[in-house]
Amino acid sequence: MARPPLSRIVVLDDYGDAVSGAADWSGMPVEIFRSHFPEAELAERLQGADALVLIRERSAVPASLLQRLPALRLIVTAGMRNRILDLDACAVRGIAVCGTNSRASPTVELTWGLILALARRIPEQEQRLRQGGWQQGTGLGLEDATLGIAGLGRIGAGVAAIGRAFGMRLLAWSPNLTAEKAEAAGARLTDKDGLFREADIVTLHLGLGPATRGIVGAAELGLMRPGALLVNTARGPLVDQAALIAALEGGQLGGAAIDTHDPEPMASDDPIRRAPNTILTPHLGYVTRQNFRFYCEGAVECLRAWRAGAPLPRPLNAAAQATWEPTA
Known part of the structure; x- marks a missing residue:
């Protein structure tokens, strides 16, 4: 079975306009949100999104949000841990989650x-x-x-x-x-x-x-x-x-x-x-050009692997480890 194609990829919370120039997003239907939204408004804005890219823990993704996003198939979170992303709820809904590299x-x-x-x-x-x-x-x-x-x-x-x-x-x-x-x-x-x-x-x-x-x-x-x-x-x-x-x-x-x-x-x-x-300071610990390059290049790698039907790099749940045929 082929993976469904990604038709709407949304990057959340790019406060400092750091994402677009940190990796090559060409050929992918990417939207970048540069403001932070409360959950109810975020749910409305994300209708139809099938992939999310999270910049660390800027926006919570709990079960209550996930259940309002029926099209969602893939989440890429910057780094390898995200305490405000509900991995259990992702598993229940079959949403693949993968991470990226980062620096300490x-x-x-x-x-x-x-x-x-x-x-x-x-x-x-x-x-x-x-x-x-x-x-x-x-x-x-x-x-x-x-x-x-x-x-x-x-x-x-x-x-x-x-x-x-x-x-x-x-x-x-x-x-x-x-x-x-x-x-x-x-x-x-x-x-x-x-x-x-x-x-x-x-x-x-x-x-x-x-x-x-x-x-x-x-x-x-x-x-x-x-x-x-x-x-x-x-x-x-x-x-x-x-x-x-x-x-x-x-x-x-x-x-x-x-x-x-x-x-x-x-x-x-x-x-x-x-x-x-x-x-x-406004949570600047990880906010460097080099770290954002790690995050965004890692996210692009995950998104391109999804499209190619290839194994997802740095999987964080079982859904991300599933094997698929390439998308036509």
């Missing part, structure tokens, strides 16, 4: 950009200079400071490598981290309380799930040294936002740099926008 280095790089900006108070000092002033206060030097890394996967290990280059002392913790893995990254394994108590800077690189949602709350923030810094380039819901704002407003924390939020895009009245001593 862009998030590592942004993490260090935020650490440096926060530690040396770069945005604050730059703004003061532009307003006619001069330097005020002092920053935190990184050499001999203690960096606490929560989560030591690909990104956390990359962050650790740069921390060593700065001459920092490294602590690491995650629920399943071993002393051997921490040592291999040049860090000392500690427990969660020890990480927050001892670190001058804590950076979060944990996955988000039921066990980690809100894992940084008032208790953990209360353990941190006065003036300590928190960086989150992982997932917004890892941190209890109300507790974080209270710690910032009360002066317990020296500052926080946050790249990930809940929901995304961030609401215009989100209270974190008004919190003191913060650097806020």
Whole structure:
């Protein structure tokens, strides 16, 4: 049996107009949505779509959306994991799902950009200079400071490598981290309380799930040294936002740099926008030209394989592993 042809392919949430030039989409019926839509409106706009390309986790694709898209046959998600794509519902509906390659280095790089900006108070000092002033206060030097890394996967290990280059002392913790893995990254394994108590800077690189949602709350923030810094380039819901704002407003924390939020895009009245001593970025961790080339070239590879009846690269469910004849 031949695969049905793809007559309407939609790329979601291309906020920065990065998709069209990142790969050769020629010969394919591709539409690119450059705005984010709530589920009800998205369902209307996607009628007749038989393939979706998702840019990371910008739009949720739950069962309630999938059931309103009867023509959908294929989803390509950027990267190899997407926590807001319902794979079980895709399986029930026979929708093939495949992923793309990606790099950890862009998030590592942004993490260090935020650490440096926060530690040396770069945005604050730059703004003061532009307003006619001069330097005020002092920053935190990184050499001999203690960096606490929560989560030591690909990104956390990359962050650790740069921390060593700065001459920092490294602590690491995650629920399943071993002393051997921490040592291999040049860090000392500690427990969660020890990480927050001892670190001058804590950076979060944990996955988000039921066990980690809100894992940084008032208790953990209360353990941190006065003036300590928190960086989150992982997932917004890892941190209890109300507790974080209270710690910032009360002066317990020296500052926080946050790249990930809940929901995304961030609401215009989100209270974190008004919190003191913060650097806020709009989920830029993975947003580089190189990473978008990985995403888009991988998506094109999946789409062309579908059309050719070839095995889909990087399958994420059984439907993506099925064999088909080439489409006439």
